[in-house]
Amino acid sequence: MNAIYATMLVASTKVQNENLDENSYGPGFLGFVFTAFLALAVIFLIRDMVRRVRRVRYASEAEAKQNELMIKGENQPRQESTDPVDPKASEDS
Structure with a gap:
């Protein structure tokens, strides 16, 4: 048990690095652009998948x-009505 507590104590202490200043942490603008690109790609892929699944369904x-x-x-095709046709009436028109 003491090893577990010691590991947690070491992990929880702040690591001091002289090369880091206050503004050099985080992903920055490039990280934001990459994350936004991935989010847009996922949105378009999901829309395409939904469209394809709907088409198959x-x-x-x-x-x-x-x-x-x-x-x-x-x-089968429906038959036309069997009303009698007057041949004289169709010749006159």
């Missing part, structure tokens, strides 16, 4: 609907 739903209609026999 709609395609599979349409295919399932088409298969269902084919099984029912409703996919």
Whole structure:
């Protein structure tokens, strides 16, 4: 147990470095630009993924609907009405 406490004590003490001044800590502007670029890349990748998943889902739903209609026999073209046609009326017009 004493080794654990000693390790925590050493880790918690501030390390004094003469090369560091007050303004030389942190990532700076370049770090901000890099982080912003990564955030934008992730946003665009997520939007693209959602679009592709939606496209696949709609395609599979349409295919399932088409298969269902084919099984029912409703996919065949509908016949035109069988009203009698007067041949004399169609010749006059």
